[in-house]
Amino acid sequence: MAADRKKWILEAASKSFALFGYKATTMEQVAKIAGVGKGTIYTFFSTKEELFDAIMMDVIQEMKRIADKVIQEERTFIKKLERVLEEFYRFRSNHELLIRLSHEISEMGTAKAQEGMKSLEGAILGFLEKNVRTAMEQGEIRPCDPQVAAFVILKMYVSFVHDWDRTHGPLTKEQISEFFHVYLFEGLAVR
Amino acid sequence: MAADRKKWILEAASKSFALFGYKATTMEQVAKIAGVGKGTIYTFFSTKEELFDAIMMDVIQEMKRIADKVIQEERTFIKKLERVLEEFYRFRSNHELLIRLSHEISEMGTAKAQEGMKSLEGAILGFLEKNVRTAMEQGEIRPCDPQVAAFVILKMYVSFVHDWDRTHGPLTKEQISEFFHVYLFEGLAVR
DNA sequence: AAATTGACTAATTGAACAAATTGGTCATTC
DNA sequence: GAATGACCAATTTGTTCAATTAGTCAATTT
Structure with a gap:
């Protein structure tokens, strides 16, 4: 379900940004932690920056x-x-x-x-x-x-x-x- | 005369630090601008840092x-x-x-x-x-x-x-x- | 048909290595 | 004794190629 995936992505990204910072966080890694395909992230957030903004x-x-x-x-x-x-x-x-x-x-x-x-x-x-x-x-x-x-x-x-x-x-x-x-x-x- | 050389060195270093900053200023260059040998600088100042401190x-x-x-x-x-x-x-x-x-x-x-x-x-x-x-x-x-x-x-x-x-x-x-x-x-x- | 995936790609970053540079030293010269 | 600049270990820089990454999209799954 889409709502779940978005939530997983936000949680995964929050963890990754907190551990590795903005620059060293990769979208591949966020996808892996979230348990989704990398392309799925882009169905909710156009860019890595937009994902970060949402978390902030x-x-x-x-x-x-x-x-x-x-x-x-x-x-x-x-x-x-x-x-x-x-x-x-x-x-x-x-x-x-x-x-x-x-x-x-x-x-x-x-x-x-x-x-x-x-x-x-x-x-x-x-x-x-x-x-x-x-x-x-x-x-x-x-x-x-x-x-x-x-x-x-x-x-x-x-x-x-x-x-x-x-x-x-x-x-x-x-x-x-x-x-x-x-x-x-x-x-x-x-x- | 030693007093002159120290003055030239200080003036030369001041110019170089102002133009190139601390890091990119070399002692070779300061010596050249001052018109002295590089070793002469070290008769007045033990290190590059000490020279900079004097100018500050x-x-x-x-x-x-x-x-x-x-x-x-x-x-x-x-x-x-x-x-x-x-x-x-x-x-x-x-x-x-x-x-x-x-x-x-x-x-x-x-x-x-x-x-x-x-x-x-x-x-x-x-x-x-x-x-x-x-x-x-x-x-x-x-x-x-x-x-x-x-x-x-x-x-x-x-x-x-x-x-x-x-x-x-x-x-x-x-x-x-x-x-x-x-x-x-x-x-x-x-x- | 819509959602999801991960292989692909251009651009960027990182690693390795050799060359160049630098701060400080000191034997030689003045 | 004062001044010089060649010397040297350590560091920095530049180059090249390999690795990585954000974003894309054809293929697959639901």
Whole structure:
């Protein structure tokens, strides 16, 4: 049945991309893992790229479900923000495919892998932007451009967990929370 | 005379690194441009890496001189900050060697080139940290960790001129100034 | 008739090997 | 004593041919 085959192909491809990365995954191999003929893959996906895109979309949907759940569990914007960022980071750090893609990007700079991770970042930014807008409309934060705010928030977070980590060692949740409080919420200006 | 030869070597190497990058620059070539024997280079610098380090130090000193001049010309911390960041960015964008090294890093990921640009970033952070500390001691900004503040300031600036630029197009000086004002100085918290 | 398969092919990648190059050394020359 | 450039082990590069791969489609199966 066609619906089954598509599902097998998606599962097989997800496994192969996670194990071997984008570039080293062959369609022959995906077909073998899925237990179908290679040509069958092309009845559902025109190209290897389209297959990869479909899998990235699934990953992004999954990540969003987790983030939505976290949002329901917290009350204040700042708490929601911290939890969501933490969850995004954990998701990205534990997800086999995403780990593999990051590795492939730094080792080989594969364009498609970069594109995949960029779409993930775009989804995170979109999610943050939506929540900034809500918080702003509810008067929880001051008026601002939600898109820019989301950008600043994410870049700051990523800088702490990646760049600072590399030069000074890892930060605790409490330290990151404190930094967000001082530099993003209260600001540097003297009152 | 030895002092002359060292100067010629430094000038020749600077030219070669700027034209060909770190990896494709050969000591034979540096010697030829400088008009000395290859072995002469090794009377001043033990290795190719040491020669490169010496040149990066010169570049960093030059950049600091420019930044110090800018600091003298402005009155308030925020103005100093914006001018200095702008100057660092301009310096980096117009300096042939730095342009070439950036290109080499993205095309080939040469470790030594990366190391060179990291030492540049380290110098910028040190400079910013010193000035944050001064502003804080003078009561111009609220108490904070100068090292973290410098880090946040630089990462935010670089995110705007690089990442935002790539996805949304270039920002004007005024826009960046406004974003620093809203997100870093005033903060998002409702008063 | 529709769905599936896997052999086929042009384009790309990888492996093997010899030639060329390079950073560093040092005997010779100035 | 300072400077030079030939030398050399290690590395890189270029070439060639074999192997591989994404996509295609005639043949087979359902």
